[in-house]
Amino acid sequence: MPITDILKVFIDVFFKMLPAIEDAAGILxxxxxxxxxxxxxxxxxxxxxxxxxxxxxxxxxxxxxxxxLWSDVVDNTHMISFSHSLHKRLAREAGATGLNNDYIYMNYASLY
Incomplete structure (x- = not known):
């Protein structure tokens, strides 16, 4: 699979999962x-x-x-859970195509 195809898959997954957090205050x-x-x-x-x-x-x-980014601490658990769920889903999608790499860039690692 060309890299452009997996990037499109990632974008599609992101937008499909995004409604789960749209109600968070100050979401970006x-x-x-x-x-x-x-x-x-x-x-x-x-x-x-x-x-x-x-x-x-x-x-x-x-x-x-x-x-x-969100503005209310009440959303912390939900937002972190969303981030982990998205990471797992994208890793699974990439793994299905043989393109996954376990490398996590330290500056982007967050709570991993």
Whole structure:
């Protein structure tokens, strides 16, 4: 499956699951993607390798980042549960296509 197809699946899943949190006060939910390209990974190999452990021979890596903002602490548990559910669902979708990678970018890891 081309990477563009799985990104479309991720976007579809995100929008299908989004109604579950739309009633939270001050909600702002964003799903974004970041690519670690093969040339970037090749540069990471210089000077004794890279900290994230990706090999450029594995091809590019795409990081999916869910950023959610809400304004009422009463929604904390619900929002965190939503985030975990979305993460599990996206990992399952990617795994079904052989495109899942267990790597979690530290800055986006949240409560994982």
């Amino acid at each position: 939910a964003v799903l974004s993607f970041q690519a670690i390209t093969v040339p970037a990974m090749e540069k990471m190999q210089q000077n004794v390798g890279n900290a994230v452990g990706h090999e450029y021979k594995e091809g590019p890596v795409f990081i999916c980042n869910l950023a959610v």
